Amino acid sequence: xxxxxxxxxxxxxxxxxxxxxxxxxxxxxxxxxxxxxxxxxxxxxxxxxxxxxxxxxxxxxxxxxxxxxxxxxxxxxxxxxxxxxxxxxxxxxxxxxxxxxxxxxxxxxxxxxxxxxxxxxxxxxxxxxxxxxxxxxxxxxxxxxxxxxxxxxxxxxxxxxxxxxxxxxxxxxxxxxxxxxxxxxxxxxxxxxxxxxxxxxxxxxxxxxxxxxxxxxxxxxxxxxxxxxxxxxxxxxxxxxxxxxxxxxxxxxxxxxxxxxxxxxxxxxxxxxxxxxxxxxxxxxxxxx
Numbered sequence: 187x188x189x190x191x192x193x194x195x196x197x198x199x200x201x202x203x204x205x206x207x208x209x210x211x212x213x214x215x216x217x218x219x220x221x222x223x224x225x226x227x228x229x230x231x232x233x234x235x236x237x238x239x240x241x242x243x244x245x246x247x248x249x250x251x252x253x254x255x256x257x258x259x260x261x262x263x264x265x266x267x268x269x270x271x272x273x274x275x276x277x278x279x280x281x282x283x284x285x286x287x288x289x290x291x292x293x294x295x296x297x298x299x300x301x302x303x304x305x306x307x308x309x310x311x312x313x314x315x316x317x318x319x320x321x322x323x324x325x326x327x328x329x330x331x332x333x334x335x336x337x338x339x340x341x342x343x344x345x346x347x348x349x350x351x352x353x354x355x356x357x358x359x360x361x362x363x364x365x366x367x368x369x370x371x372x373x374x375x376x377x378x379x380x381x382x383x384x385x386x387x388x389x390x391x392x393x394x395x396x397x398x399x400x401x402x403x404x405x406x407x408x409x410x411x412x413x414x415x416x417x418x419x420x421x422x423x424x425x426x427x428x429x430x431x432x433x434x435x436x437x438x439x440x441x442x443x444x445x446x447x448x449x450x451x452x453x454x455x456x457x458x459x460x461x462x463x464x465x466x467x468x469x470x471x472x473x474x475x
Contacts, residue, residue, distance in 0.1 A: 199342075203223050203234055203238065204238065206241055206242055214276070215275050216273075217273055217274075218245065218271070220270050222266040229266065230265065230266055233387065235290050236258065239298065239300055240387045242274050253304050253383055254305045256300055256419065257417075258300025258419070259298065260297070260414065260417065260418070262295060263414070264297045268292045269292070271292070272289070274288050282306050283305050283306075284304040286302050317433060318433075318435060320433055320435075321350060326348040327348065329346075329355070333353075344371055344372055345370070348367065348368040349393075355405060356405055358403045358405050360400075361403040363438040366433060366434070366436075367436075368434075371385060375427075379425055382425065386422065390450075390463045394434075394436055394465050395469070396436070396448075397436045397448050398446025398469055401446075402446075402469075410471055413470075416465075418463075419463065422461050423461055424458050424459065424460050426452075426460040436448055436450035436463075444469065444474060445469070448466070451463075
């Protein structure tokens with residue numbers, strides 16, 4: 187997509203797409219409308235539509251309940267030039283849990299469908315996997331440093347990322363199904379916990395596809411590479427600020443038939459397991475034909 191114009195402030199851009207307009211209610215549904223931020227492909231970033239679905243569903247939930255899981259399918263590519271309508275169905279409100287079905291539409295056709303579950307902050311059993319050892323983000327080059335003059339699009343991204351074993355934009359340093367990346371939002375945000383949880387959903391779709399590509403030795407610049415997210419799931423475990431460094435540890439257990447499975451864990455810098463993520467992608471190169 188040539189001649190694309192990116193806003194000068196990527197955080198304002200992100201906050202803008204999360205500001206959904208409520209247009210009223212139909213029978214059994216609350217209706218919201220939102221815009222999209224630019225993307226070089228002209229297709230809506232999957233993390234954006236997931237975060238907008240979380241925003242829409244949260245607007246129908248009591249303030250003392252927070253999302254703990256989302257399961258959804260990407261049905262069609264979204265067009266960044268079109269508005270997106272979000273229809274929220276109030277499936278269930280119980281003593282501890284609430285569930286919402288959210289459908290995202292463009293021009294009357296669904297582009298994403300998911301169910302989000304919310305819960306009170308209740309006491310209970312606690313354990314977690316330990317965070318693996320990783321070099322500090324300050325000791326790693328930024329994506330902009332790795333790409334140099336070719337990093338203009340990354341500078342417009344509200345997410346800052348530092349790959350532990352090198353980025354795969356231009357080549358694959360080592361062919362392995364494992365990856366670790368430090369990520370954070372580039373500017374300080376306010377303290378609203380719902381905002382941080384929503385933006386964590388946005389960030390969860392960033393780099394999660396890469397273990398499949400890394401395992402197959404396929405960098406992003408591979409001529410003719412076609413990729414798309416097929417589904418997405420996120421489980422929020424513990425609160426963390428998204429404007430502080432988070433370690434996104436991901437792996438690809440398998441790829442076959444033009445599809446790759448990716449699973450990830452997101453840790454705060456002090457070692458708390460913040461969230462788990464799973465996503466299957468479509469990934470094809472001309473060599474697969």
